[in-house]
Amino acid sequence: MATPSSTPVDLSAAFVMAAPTAGDWLVILPPALMITVGAVLVMVRHRIRLHAPIAIASLGFLVFLDMLLLWKVAVEGPVTMTMGRWLPPFGISFTVDVFGALLALVSAIAALAAGIAAASDVNDSGRRYGFYPFLMLLMAGVSGAFLTGDIFNLYVWFEVLLISSFGLLILGSERQQIDGALKYGILNLLGTTFFLIAVAYLYAIFGTLNMADIAMRVGSLQGAPLMTLSALFVLAFAMKAAAFPVNFWLPASYHTPRITVSALFGGLLTKVGIYALMRVMIMLFPLQREELSLVIGIVAVLTMVLSAIGMLAQNDLRRLVGYAVIAGIGNMLAGVAIGSLAGVSGAIFYALHSIIAMTALYLVVGRAAAISGSWTLEGGGGIYRLAPGFAFLSLAMLLAVAGLPPFSGLWPKIMLVKASLDIGAWWLAAGILVSGFLSTIALGRVFLFAYWRPQAAQTPDAPYGPSAMDWPSLGPIIGLTLLVTAFGLFPEGVIRLSETAAAGLLDPSRYIGSVFATGGAP
Amino acid sequence: MNTLIFRSVAPFLTALMIMFSIFVLLRGHNEPGGGFIGGLIAASAFAIYGIAYGVAAVRRALWFHPMSIAGSGLLLAALSGFVSILAGVPFMTGIWIYPRLFGVEIPLATVMSFDIGVYLVVVGAITSIALALEEKERD
Numbered sequence: 001m002a003t004p005s006s007t008p009v010d011l012s013a014a015f016v017m018a019a020p021t022a023g024d025w026l027v028i029l030p031p032a033l034m035i036t037v038g039a040v041l042v043m044v045r046h047r048i049r050l051h052a053p054i055a056i057a058s059l060g061f062l063v064f065l066d067m068l069l070l071w072k073v074a075v076e077g078p079v080t081m082t083m084g085r086w087l088p089p090f091g092i093s094f095t096v097d098v099f100g101a102l103l104a105l106v107s108a109i110a111a112l113a114a115g116i117a118a119a120s121d122v123n124d125s126g127r128r129y130g131f132y133p134f135l136m137l138l139m140a141g142v143s144g145a146f147l148t149g150d151i152f153n154l155y156v157w158f159e160v161l162l163i164s165s166f167g168l169l170i171l172g173s174e175r176q177q178i179d180g181a182l183k184y185g186i187l188n189l190l191g192t193t194f195f196l197i198a199v200a201y202l203y204a205i206f207g208t209l210n211m212a213d214i215a216m217r218v219g220s221l222q223g224a225p226l227m228t229l230s231a232l233f234v235l236a237f238a239m240k241a242a243a244f245p246v247n248f249w250l251p252a253s254y255h256t257p258r259i260t261v262s263a264l265f266g267g268l269l270t271k272v273g274i275y276a277l278m279r280v281m282i283m284l285f286p287l288q289r290e291e292l293s294l295v296i297g298i299v300a301v302l303t304m305v306l307s308a309i310g311m312l313a314q315n316d317l318r319r320l321v322g323y324a325v326i327a328g329i330g331n332m333l334a335g336v337a338i339g340s341l342a343g344v345s346g347a348i349f350y351a352l353h354s355i356i357a358m359t360a361l362y363l364v365v366g367r368a369a370a371i372s373g374s375w376t377l378e379g380g381g382g383i384y385r386l387a388p389g390f391a392f393l394s395l396a397m398l399l400a401v402a403g404l405p406p407f408s409g410l411w412p413k414i415m416l417v418k419a420s421l422d423i424g425a426w427w428l429a430a431g432i433l434v435s436g437f438l439s440t441i442a443l444g445r446v447f448l449f450a451y452w453r454p455q456a457a458q459t460p461d462a463p464y465g466p467s468a469m470d471w472p473s474l475g476p477i478i479g480l481t482l483l484v485t486a487f488g489l490f491p492e493g494v495i496r497l498s499e500t501a502a503a504g505l506l507d508p509s510r511y512i513g514s515v516f517a518t519g520g521a522p
Numbered sequence: 523m524n525t526l527i528f529r530s531v532a533p534f535l536t537a538l539m540i541m542f543s544i545f546v547l548l549r550g551h552n553e554p555g556g557g558f559i560g561g562l563i564a565a566s567a568f569a570i571y572g573i574a575y576g577v578a579a580v581r582r583a584l585w586f587h588p589m590s591i592a593g594s595g596l597l598l599a600a601l602s603g604f605v606s607i608l609a610g611v612p613f614m615t616g617i618w619i620y621p622r623l624f625g626v627e628i629p630l631a632t633v634m635s636f637d638i639g640v641y642l643v644v645v646g647a648i649t650s651i652a653l654a655l656e657e658k659e660r661d
Contacts, residue, residue, distance in 0.1 A: 019610040028613045036600045042593030085606075085615040133593075 015085045026069045027081045027094045030062055030104060031144035031157070038136030051132040052119045059112040062139065066105035073101045074497065078504070078514035080149060088515045089210035095149025097511050099348060099501035103275055104146040106352045109483070110267040110359040111139050113476035117363050118260040120472035126171045126258060134171075138164035138264065145272050149515060152209045154276060155192070155199055158240070162188055165269060168261045169253065180256035187249035191239030195276075198232040205229065212515035214284050215508045230288035233280050234296065240273030241329050244303035250326060251310070255318035259366030262318060266325045267359030271351050274332045281336060282344060282505045289339055297337035301431035304330025308438035315376050317365040317450070320442065324361065324401055327439055328354040331416060334428050338419045344502035346415030349494060353408045353487065357401050360480035364394045367473055368450055377446065382455025390474070391451050393481050398447055400484045402440040408487035411495065524574075532574035539567035547641050548634075557637040561644025568645075569652040577656050580649075588650035595642025602636040 011017065037058040044050055073079055073096055082091035096104075115135060122131045141161025148154050169181040199209070205224045206214050218226070235246070242250040250270070254262050281289040289296075307326035314320040328350065335347020371387050372380030384391040400407030413436060420428035487494055504511060543563035550556025572580040584591070606615040616633040 016612065020612050025607065032600060032603060032613065036597060039593045039596035039600060043590050043597065045589055045593070081612050083612060083614040085612050
């Protein structure tokens with residue numbers, strides 16, 4: 001029993017004694033803010049008019065917080081706050097380095113764009129089902145996963161975002177959506193279960209769940225079954241990230257929900273899987289990654305080439321973009337397989353590009369279907385004549401996704417190709433180039449059929465008819481296109497940040513120092 | 523399940539279970555129990571009431587929508603984490619106060635308010651699932 005008249009105890013043996021500064025609070029604020037706002041929105045779930053303003057304002061605030069966090073981390077190095085004041089590794093630490101902060105910021109921008117776009121795309125029924133509360137909780141999960149420094153906590157955030165994504169996926173409860181959600185749900189639960197088994201196994205081996213602690217001990221451990229453990233982690237995160245043999249859930253489900261939800265999922269969810277893969281395999285188990293690099297490399301090539309072929313074969317715009325998401329995952333996996341500073345920073349840059357570009361591409365496709373009245377390539381057409389300004393935006397986005405200059409898709413591809421040639425993996429470089437070439441053809445086909453060709457005379461099958469100037473749907477597309485163009489024209493800043501992030505992953509000494517600076521038991 | 527015996531017993535059973543759930547919730551600080559298991563007991567109490575008298579009766583008796591209850595619990599739990607910002611210690615650190623009520627010292631903590639939040643989340647979420655399933659069965 002805790003009583004006020006306690007005898008003096010040496011608290012410093014169990015507690016972090018230094019008071020956290022205001023900057024330290026930035027580490028926990030993004031997920032905590034999202035949970036709080038999500039809770040408020042659940043409470044006012046029937047006043048759907050309030051949802052959009054509250055949610056968009058707090059997503060804007062989230063972007064601001066993540067900017068401050070990135071700035072702080074880039075200047076001062078990794079920042080740690082341990083929950084409940086317990087000394088690490090016993091308390092749950094949130095440790096943020098440049099890698100986590102970068103991804104958190106970019107995903108917050110994508111979520112803000114999707115939140116604004118939803119103001120026109122998600123109807124009252126979707127809002128009554130709880131689109132905005134789910135969006136808030138999804139962002140809590142995504143931010144938490146990027147910022148946490150504890151591997152079991154990472155699992156918890158995966159669950160948070162998985163459960164919110166179920167809710168978003170079946171918004172409206174249509175038959176097709178339930179079908180997609182079932183496949184998505186079962187395969188993702190399987191992946192999460194593998195992750196949980198791997199975490200339990202890891203705890204049995206190391207006796208700790210704090211990532212900094214694991215990174216510190218992994219070198220001195222003799223004869224532990226780390227290869228088995230790493231293989232389990234790779235399998236679990238490959239399922240989450242939709243890498244080739246275990247990616248069939250993505251094309252089966254991503255075309256079913258509202259387009260804004262697809263945009264969120266395509267931008268964020270698979271990238272959380274890639275983030276976890278990089279965090280665990282590059283920072284915690286570098287030797288095992290080296291051993292598995294051939295397997296990861298082959299998976300990467302198969303993922304990107306086969307999904308590019310999938311893009312060519314698709315007729316439905318949403319399914320085509322789904323394959324584009326997977327092709328990007330292949331490129332990021334290539335960076336993980338290379339494992340050098342150049343390769344990892346290429347993969348990080350690609351992840352940043354892909355979050356923005358995939359969110360934008362789904363929004364573009366949604367608007368294109370709204371204008372032409374069809375989701376399919378042969379049904380639509382004539383968008384160039386109907387909306388020339390929007391057609392230019394779309395062309396920019398398609399080129400960015402294909403990886404052509406002057407947009408942001410170009411640079412990470414160059415970095416990855418160069419890094420793979422540097423280590424002599426010509427087949428990896430060839431895979432990246434072939435996949436890029438095939439994607440260019442597939443996306444060019446979209447522009448040719450859906451934009452340049454005169455409109456086909458047939459009944460529309462898309463959910464809504466053409467609308468004139470619709471700022472909530474056009475605004476985010478313009479914003480994201482500007483961002484992609486800016487990254488493409490001035491890539492130095494992003495490349496430098498990606499390199500800092502990659503260096504922090506490859507040499508986690510500063511990460512470890514940030515967690516144990518306060519005198520924890522190492 | 524519309525037998526006379528069940529319908530007469532259900533209100534007493536519900537009241538008893540809710541009282542027991544609160545006991546389990548408060549006991550959970552130092553002994554087995556806590557918000558999660560307490561919430562499950564309370565949710566089963568509402569489910570029993572719903573089986574006996576129908577979903578509409580439960581919704582009337584609850585007054586608030588179950589999802590709103592869950593939301594308020596989540597808010598309470600999240601805010602309990604933020605209290606430590608005032609004491610200058612990290613997020614989620616337990617903060618204690620010891621008010622004296624009628625000469626009895628009552629220790630109160632953010633740990634407890636967090637647990638009450640968990641209790642409300644579980645009550646709200648499970649009740650709303652149970653009621654939804656019950657409703658589907660009827661139509």
